[in-house]
Amino acid sequence: MGYMGFGMRKEDYKRKPKEALTRYKEVYGNDYVEIDHDPNAPQLSREEVLNKSKVRGLFEWKGFLLLKIIALLIISFVLFVKLLS
Numbered sequence: 001m002g003y004m005g006f007g008m009r010k011e012d013y014k015r016k017p018k019e020a021l022t023r024y025k026e027v028y029g030n031d032y033v034e035i036d037h038d039p040n041a042p043q044l045s046r047e048e049v050l051n052k053s054k055v056r057g058l059f060e061w062k063g064f065l066l067l068k069i070i071a072l073l074i075i076s077f078v079l080f081v082k083l084l085s
Contacts, residue, residue, distance in 0.1 A: 058064055
């Protein structure tokens with residue numbers, strides 16, 4: 001009969017999708033837990049939340065670009081020296 005690729009076999013194209021998260025729902029139920037937020041917590045604007053991110057601030061820092069360039073030059077110099085020797 002020859003090779004039958006993926007999707008050509010009956011067990012592939014007759015397969016039904018699994019029910020998502022049924023076991024999880026059986027164990028824990030369908031209820032969603034409400035999260036109580038502190039009413040005294042400071043309300044931050046979108047810009048303040050973005051500025052609070054330390055990683056984003058690092059990547060936007062101008063000196064980080066200089067550090068990346070220096071690291072790239074050092075790595076390329078080391079590779080160039082190893083290539084010559």
